[in-house]
Amino acid sequence: MTKPRVLIVGAGFAGYHAAKSLARIARGRAEIVLLNPTDYFLYLPLLPEVAAGVLEPTRISVPLSATLPDVRVVIGEADRIDLDGRRVGYQQPDNGAGELTYDRLVLAVGSVNKLLPIPGVTEHAHGFRGLPEALYLHDHIVRQIELAEVAEDPAEREARCTFVVVGAGYTGTEVAAHGQLFTDELATQHPRLGLRPRWMLIDVADRVLPELDPRMSETARRVLDGRGVEVCLGMSVKQATGDGVRLSDGRSVPTRSLVWCVGVRPDPLVDGLGLRTEKGRLLVDEFLGVPGRPEVFACGDAAAVPDLTRPGKITPMTAQHAERQGKLVAHNIAASFGQGRCRPYRHHDLGFVVDLGGRDAAANPLHVPLAGLPAKAVTRGYHLFAMPGNRARVGADWLLDATTRRPGVQLGLVPANDVPLENAAPEMPVRAR
Ligand SMILES: Cc1cc2nc3c(=O)[nH]c(=O)nc-3n(C[C@H](O)[C@H](O)[C@H](O)COP(=O)(O)OP(=O)(O)OC[C@H]3O[C@@H](n4cnc5c(N)ncnc54)[C@H](O)[C@@H]3O)c2cc1C
Incomplete structure (x- = not known):
């Protein structure tokens, strides 16, 4: 049979x-x-740490065949x-x-x-949904710092050192928080840079992490403010070009880096x-x-x-x-098939964790708000518990990151053309992920 x-x-x-x-x-x-x-399960919540060079990309890629031996995997x-x-x-x-x-x-x-009909965004912004985008962003950040260091024109130097993230949900907030730490570290490796890289986090909402507990928003805002990330709320991007973005408050920001995290x-x-x-x-x-x-x-x-x-x-x-x-x-x-009885889906939210890089995180396990090191411990413990594999390797990378300098090199494996924002458009029959 x-x-x-x-x-x-x-x-x-x-x-x-x-x-x-x-x-x-x-x-x-x-x-x-x-x-x-792909032949792996991607643990998306740790993707910002790949972009920031904390984790190697294979750490968050759990092999399907090896961890699901009784399942036939078709790529x-x-x-x-x-x-x-x-x-x-x-x-x-x-x-x-x-x-x-x-x-x-x-x-x-x-x-x-999620695409929005804003002029220039499809052409000039990069999304943040998968490994190619995280690898591209990592290299792009390193490249901008390296190019800024040798730029003769101070305006070009400043534009290359400005990074704009749109969307202050958990993805955008983590990208900006990890990104600022990453570029601070890169700046120490490029002493002739002469300026501190600038990160902006933009959202139409009136607080960061608008979909989460307001106490987590306060924690994240405190950490971002302390690091010098410019949080611009109640506004959006009106237009993007290859040289910068125009914001809805009328400001123009020269930049070569627009990261689109407005949701999915x-x-x-x-x-x-x-x-x-x-x-x-x-x-x-x-x-x-x-x-x-x-x-x-x-x-x-x-x-x-x-x-x-x-x-x-x-x-x-x-x-x-x-x-x-x-x-x-x-x-x-x-x-x-007759084995057991159907059950309805009923699940009470158990809380959320947001890793802000360094020693910082915002967490509310069982709705108890935590900040600082306790939040960090809960956040990392949660991720290790939730990952279906690769735990020791993730832990090893975290240990290395805490004790050694991050290598600030760009391997250039993912060209910009391979990660266009519009790869999500429905008319594309096969999408590069
Ligand atoms: C950067 C980032 C960070 C996040 N951080 C958090 C977090 O901290 N906490 C949290 O709770 N949530 C987080 N999320 C959201 C969370 O990852 C998603 O809600 C979750 O992944 C949804 O699971 P899913 O199985 O529905 O979809 P996914 O995990 O996205 O999996 C969908 C799978 O389907 C495959 N697929 C798509 N189309 C096809 C097709 N046509 N044929 C075959 N396969 C296909 C994809 O390749 C993928 O493997 C984050 C998301 C992102 C992008």
């Missing part, structure tokens, strides 16, 4: 944990196939889904194509950069399915099933999951929710 096949599309927080849990629950009674463009990017025929077509990295049939489908394709939107793959969506996320019931399609489930950023702890709302796009939804989807798929 052939085993039923469960196809999971996307190996992020939701898909990875769905596959892992299902392998444990099914014990060989189902074939579990995981389709993902490819889904580009068409035939719901009636129960088939998913995909592009392979070498431009080949393949197709997979399924008995149960889990859509866990996550989210992509669901992956465009879900748009084309003809299924109901909410804010672009695939509408599911509290059991994570797609209404009218009992064999299709969705979870994580790509899914609009009713938040039973906040009636009328959907769960926010966080790793915590994605991971727990992935685990529950595994349980409910097993139930759909």
Whole structure:
């Protein structure tokens, strides 16, 4: 008798944990196939530390095959889904194509950069969604400092030493906080630079970390102010050019570095399915099933999951929710085959951690606000606990960073053309991630 096949599309927080849990629950009674463009699970919350040179990129890339031995991993990017025929077509990295049939489908394709119609942003800003962007940003920062050091023109020197981050959510705040420490360190390695690199963090909101506990916002603001990061709230970018940005308060800021962290939107793959969506996320019931399609489930950023702890709302796009939804989807798929009973998704937020670099962090485990070293210990402990692999290597990098100087070199492995902001645009059939 052939085993039923469960196809999971996307190996992020939701898909990875769905596959892992299902392998444990099914014990060989189902074939579990995981389709993902890369052969690793990317631990996104530590991406800013890769850009800042604290962590090597492979540390946050957990190999799929090695950590999911009972799962068949297929490398490819889904580009068409035939719901009636129960088939998913995909592009392979070498431009080949393949197709997979399924008995149960889990859509866990996550989210992509959110684009806003601001002149020049698509051409001149860089997003921050994956390893290529983090590696590019790392090299770009080093390159700007090196070019500034030899620039004859003081205006060019100043522009190259100005870094503008748009979006003061957890991603933008961490990028700016880690970035300022990184460029301070680079400045000590380039004594002829002659000026302190300037970082600006811009948001339309009235506080940093607007989506989190206000006490965490206060902690982050205190740390950023103490480091000299210019926090500009209640404003946005009106226009971007190759030489700088114009802000909504009328100021022009000469810069060669615009990092776009204004948030994310669901992956465009879900748009084309003809299924109901909410804010672009695939509408599911509290059991994570797609209404009218009992064999299709969705979870994580790509899914609009009713938040039973906040009636009328959907769960926010966080790793915590994605991971727990992935685990529950595994349980409910097993139930759909007659093993156990379906359970609704109900999860109370356990708090959040934001690493601000150096000895600083803002955390609220179980809603107890922490700052300074206690927050840092909780933040790092949480990440080590939450990572599905590579823990010793991450710990070793943190130790090295605390005791040695960061190597300020650019390897130039990711050219700017490979990480355009518009790589999230729906019309692009295959996206470089
Ligand atoms: C820089 C950064 C920092 C963050 N920090 C935090 C944090 O500190 N705390 C927190 O809670 N959240 C954080 N988040 C948000 C959190 O990472 C997301 O909410 C979480 O990753 C969502 O999990 P997911 O599985 O839905 O999507 P993802 O983790 O994004 O995974 C989606 C997967 O699907 C794959 N995929 C996409 N399209 C296709 C396709 N067509 N075919 C096959 N596979 C596909 C992707 O390559 C990826 O592997 C951060 C996000 C970013 C970008």
